[in-house]
Amino acid sequence: MSKISVVINTLNAERVLAKCLESVQQAYEIIICDMHSDDTTVEIAKQFGCKIFYHERTGIVEPARNWAMDQTTGDWILILDADEVVTAQLWEFLVEYAENPKPDHFACNVTRETAVLGKILPSWRQSKCKRFWKKGVCTFSTSIHSTPPTKYGKDFSIKGKNLYIVHYHLPSISSFNEKIDRYTDFEIERFVAKNQKFSFIKMMTKTYFEFFRYYILKGAIFEGLHGFLFAKLKAHYKFVQWAKLYEREFKNKNTDLIY
Numbered sequence: 001m002s003k004i005s006v007v008i009n010t011l012n013a014e015r016v017l018a019k020c021l022e023s024v025q026q027a028y029e030i031i032i033c034d035m036h037s038d039d040t041t042v043e044i045a046k047q048f049g050c051k052i053f054y055h056e057r058t059g060i061v062e063p064a065r066n067w068a069m070d071q072t073t074g075d076w077i078l079i080l081d082a083d084e085v086v087t088a089q090l091w092e093f094l095v096e097y098a099e100n101p102k103p104d105h106f107a108c109n110v111t112r113e114t115a116v117l118g119k120i121l122p123s124w125r126q127s128k129c130k131r132f133w134k135k136g137v138c139t140f141s142t143s144i145h146s147t148p149p150t151k152y153g154k155d156f157s158i159k160g161k162n163l164y165i166v167h168y169h170l171p172s173i174s175s176f177n178e179k180i181d182r183y184t185d186f187e188i189e190r191f192v193a194k195n196q197k198f199s200f201i202k203m204m205t206k207t208y209f210e211f212f213r214y215y216i217l218k219g220a221i222f223e224g225l226h227g228f229l230f231a232k233l234k235a236h237y238k239f240v241q242w243a244k245l246y247e248r249e250f251k252n253k254n255t256d257l258i259y
Helices: 017-023 041-047 062-070 088-099 173-193 200-217 220-253
Strands: 004-010 029-034 051-054 076-081 084-086 105-116 127-134 154-157 164-170
Touching: 004 017, 004 062, 004 088, 017 041, 017 084, 029 041, 029 062, 041 051, 062 076, 076 084, 076 088, 084 088, 088 105, 105 220, 164 173, 164 220, 173 220, 200 220
Parallel strands: 004 029, 004 076, 029 051, 105 154, 105 164
Antiparallel strands: 076 127, 084 164, 105 127
């Protein structure tokens, strides 16, 4: 039987980790790559018999994913975040696929449902993410929110009733704001690397379009106040990106001021 290694990178994930681990506890092995959590994350992982490794804190998870995958000994790899849960039906599908993969398809795109404040948004347009592949087929870049390219073969999109991952994306407003602050620091570095300059027009248009994209095009409008809050916060993420770019340019030009 093909062996599935589950890889989970963690940092202070005590609130969500147990549900994640329960959903994949039948795996051949679960690799926890922890960034020196300050809470009980590691203790929870030990209760589930996980193999625990430590990585320095990098602010974003991508630089640590490849290192974590190198620690696996299984034939196939499933990548999860600590705030994600695999349905029982999806797990059964992955076990079967690992045994009998579609010819020349060695990586799989998985549907991901979004939960806001604990509520799954059924009208929300589901996203696809590449999370399951034969070991050695995919490698992450060091860019935030990057999708790993497939080195050989093709990607297979998993479809079917209850074949999805639930992403508890927005457990609280405070946690999302913390992510916005942390992630946008890395987004600014990407802007600077591309020589992107601040533009008031771009800041406003991209912010408003982001709200329109999530609220109207992706269907959050059908999810009541939960949907509105999510779309508004996603738009705020975009606004903070551009506001921080302006902040950097302003401070670089006005070094005589006290900050």
